[in-house]
Amino acid sequence: MRDRVSLRPRKSGRRNHSVSENLTGYLFIFPSVLLITVFGIFPVFFTLYVSLHKWRIKRSRFIGLANYREMFGSPLYLLLVIAALLCIAFAIYLIGRARSNRKALRAGSGVIVLLIGAAAVAVFLPYLAEAGDQGMFASLRVTIWYSLGTVPVQLALGLLLASFLYRKIPAKQAFRVIFLLPYIVPSVASAAVFERLFSLKPESFANQVLALFGRPPAQWLLEPKGIFFLLSGQRMAVSSQSVIGNYWLGWGQGPSLALLSIIFFNCWVFVGYYALIYTNGLSNIPRQLYEAAEVDGAGKLTVFFRITLPLLTPTTYFLTLIGIIGTFKAFAHIYVLRHPAARGEVDPMSVQIFFTFFRKSRFGYAAALSLLLFAIVLILTLVQRRIMRERIHYG
Amino acid sequence: MVKERSPWLKALLLLLLILGAFVSIIPFLFMVSHSLKTIAETITRSSAIPFDPKFWPQVPQWSNYRVAWQEARFGLYFRNSVIITAVTVGGVVITSCLSAYAFAKLRFAGRDLIFAILLSTLMIPQTVLLIPNFLIIAKLGWIDRLPALTVPFLASAFHIFLLRQFFSQIPNELIEVAKIDGATHLRSLISIVVPLSKAPIFTVVFLSFIYTWNALQWPLVVTQTPRWRPITVGLSVFITEAGPETHLRMAGAVIAVLPVIALYFVAQRQFTEAITRSGLKE
Numbered sequence: 133m134r135d136r137v138s139l140r141p142r143k144s145g146r147r148n149h150s151v152s153e154n155l156t157g158y159l160f161i162f163p164s165v166l167l168i169t170v171f172g173i174f175p176v177f178f179t180l181y182v183s184l185h186k187w188r189i190k191r192s193r194f195i196g197l198a199n200y201r202e203m204f205g206s207p208l209y210l211l212l213v214i215a216a217l218l219c220i221a222f223a224i225y226l227i228g229r230a231r232s233n234r235k236a237l238r239a240g241s242g243v244i245v246l247l248i249g250a251a252a253v254a255v256f257l258p259y260l261a262e263a264g265d266q267g268m269f270a271s272l273r274v275t276i277w278y279s280l281g282t283v284p285v286q287l288a289l290g291l292l293l294a295s296f297l298y299r300k301i302p303a304k305q306a307f308r309v310i311f312l313l314p315y316i317v318p319s320v321a322s323a324a325v326f327e328r329l330f331s332l333k334p335e336s337f338a339n340q341v342l343a344l345f346g347r348p349p350a351q352w353l354l355e356p357k358g359i360f361f362l363l364s365g366q367r368m369a370v371s372s373q374s375v376i377g378n379y380w381l382g383w384g385q386g387p388s389l390a391l392l393s394i395i396f397f398n399c400w401v402f403v404g405y406y407a408l409i410y411t412n413g414l415s416n417i418p419r420q421l422y423e424a425a426e427v428d429g430a431g432k433l434t435v436f437f438r439i440t441l442p443l444l445t446p447t448t449y450f451l452t453l454i455g456i457i458g459t460f461k462a463f464a465h466i467y468v469l470r471h472p473a474a475r476g477e478v479d480p481m482s483v484q485i486f487f488t489f490f491r492k493s494r495f496g497y498a499a500a501l502s503l504l505l506f507a508i509v510l511i512l513t514l515v516q517r518r519i520m521r522e523r524i525h526y527g
Numbered sequence: 528m529v530k531e532r533s534p535w536l537k538a539l540l541l542l543l544l545i546l547g548a549f550v551s552i553i554p555f556l557f558m559v560s561h562s563l564k565t566i567a568e569t570i571t572r573s574s575a576i577p578f579d580p581k582f583w584p585q586v587p588q589w590s591n592y593r594v595a596w597q598e599a600r601f602g603l604y605f606r607n608s609v610i611i612t613a614v615t616v617g618g619v620v621i622t623s624c625l626s627a628y629a630f631a632k633l634r635f636a637g638r639d640l641i642f643a644i645l646l647s648t649l650m651i652p653q654t655v656l657l658i659p660n661f662l663i664i665a666k667l668g669w670i671d672r673l674p675a676l677t678v679p680f681l682a683s684a685f686h687i688f689l690l691r692q693f694f695s696q697i698p699n700e701l702i703e704v705a706k707i708d709g710a711t712h713l714r715s716l717i718s719i720v721v722p723l724s725k726a727p728i729f730t731v732v733f734l735s736f737i738y739t740w741n742a743l744q745w746p747l748v749v750t751q752t753p754r755w756r757p758i759t760v761g762l763s764v765f766i767t768e769a770g771p772e773t774h775l776r777m778a779g780a781v782i783a784v785l786p787v788i789a790l791y792f793v794a795q796r797q798f799t800e801a802i803t804r805s806g807l808k809e
Contacts, residue, residue: 165641175659468763
């Protein structure tokens with residue numbers, strides 16, 4: 133609005149300045165536009181071009197969609213899984229709508245669609261993973277475990293810290309500075325420390341903590357086995373005759389202990405950042421609301437769940453998205469913390485792509501993988517925007 | 528917010544905060560203490576709890592830093608990082624100010640469309656750009672040279688966006704008046720808009736400083752020899768290729784974090800402000 137009002141007087145003189153103003157404008161944006169076009173926009177199309185070729189350092193020949201076929205194996209299972217996922221998305225939409233309209237019938241049909249979608253994913257995904265690129269599906273699983281292990285913890289601890297920091301406490305600024313420290317330093321350097329703290333030596337920090345509980349030292353960053361599997365005393369079934377059983381047993385073992393160590397690192401880095409953003413969100417909540425609630429005699433918990441949390445929803449969505457996309461992009465600390473002994477059980481998609489490109493020199497295939505990553509990140513971003521737009525009036 | 532009623536609760540809260548702060552800084556203490564140990568101490572006399580005397584060196588080995596700086600070449604890497612960061616930050620500030628001014632204050636054909644296209648590039652993950660950009664840089668013959676590490680980052684859609692937000696709030700009348708006095712747009716950008724926009728420009732400086740100084744993936748790909756390796760790459764190569772020389776690794780890590788921490792402590796508030804505004808880091 134302000135823009136439009138203040139632009140008005142300029143319009144009268146526009147004719148005189150039009151040519152020179154046009155020229156100045158283009159001149160001013162030229163460096164940025166040139167650089168962003170060459171290194172930011174053109175590469176997207178170039179990646180697509182590379183992904184359609186057999187390309188090992190040098191371009192060899194056009195192979196059409198063969199790289200994508202290698203990724204997914206059979207197009208049939210891919211389509212089935214996509215259909216199932218769409219089914220789930222539609223069901224979630226239905227249930228969400230029904231909840232706001234209080235329509236039992238619609239909710240019921242939503243639940244049924246959800247169950248059908250989930251069952252279809254449960255059946256078809258294993259076949260897709262079996263036919264497709266094992267490494268890629270493993271990295272996708274790592275990425276999902278990584279998101280599940282980091283984002284909720286960071287949200288909870290970040291909010292907790294923020295609600296502490298929001299009160300009147302001594303040395304508030306000092307606490308803020310310290311909590312943000314892990315976030316701003318190069319993660320290569322801090323990961324170098326964690327590589328020691330989570331080493332397999334009995335005197336390492338992680339093993340000393342285990343010793344406090346009377347447990348024997350663990351392999352930590354070198355342990356490719358899943359944590360649920362380890363907690364079960366390695367007695368959990370690991371394979372089965374059927375493709376479906378085999379696949380879901382793989383999930384059932386949980387994230388590897390090596391990945392768990394990296395999850396700890398990630399939380400250490402990001403909790404301060406989450407707290408900072410939450411503190412900002414808290415200070416945007418109008419004080420009158422709290423005063424009104426106090427007048428009405430609402431308890432602290434009621435205030436938290438009825439006022440604070442709903443009004444922080446936009447912040448929570450934002451942080452969730454940043455967190456999930458972050459796990460898809462995670463690189464530097466994993467590059468330092470990954471150990472050959474962990475056998476790739478810590479590599480999310482970004483790292484998998486990097487090694488396909490950098491170590492195996494399979495440029496074409498890595499380009500195809502990176503476009504899949506792009507598609508996932510894009511969908512997540514669009515979904516997030518959609519939710520934000522629908523929910524924004526709550527917050 | 529809600530007033531604190533019980534002093535006990537407040538004490539508990541403070542205790543938890545102190546514990547949290549402790550968790551945040553233990554790794555940094557570990558970094559410093561182990562960078563001052565002998566190699567034998569890092570193996571036989573090591574602990575991860577600062578209250579344990581074994582956490583600290585018996586005699587601080589300051590010479591570790593000389594070895595790290597010279598033999599492990601962290602001096603060279605540090606110098607490279609300083610140059611790369613200075614060039615990138617300087618370039619980003621200049622290109623972003625110019626573009627933000629044009630998008631906020633000038634009228635030219637296709638302005639909003641171009642701006643929208645630039646903004647849409649923010650959704651593209653770096654991983655997608657890695658391979659094509661590597662091929663472009665290789666084609667230009669820039670592998671292992673300074674431009675490979677700086678030129679692709681001399682413009683940033685995000686920073687243009689950030690500055691444009693602020694620039695459009697500056698009243699146009701100020702620029703109109705300057706124009707009547709015969710000032711060009713470049714002049715009014717430099718002498719009117721920039722002085723009024725110190726805070727957002729600081730934000731751009733801090734964010735691009737951290738981003739450039741901390742970057743690993745791209746520099747790892749385009750440097751094949753130590754010649755232009757930044758400190759992050761130097762450190763990661765040292766970790767993955769050298770022996771288990773914890774004391775030198777930690778000295779390298781201290782060298783890598785020191786400039787960031789120094790700048791952070793000098794300008795805490797601006798830094799916190801900048802990060803609150805960013806919301807855009809991997």
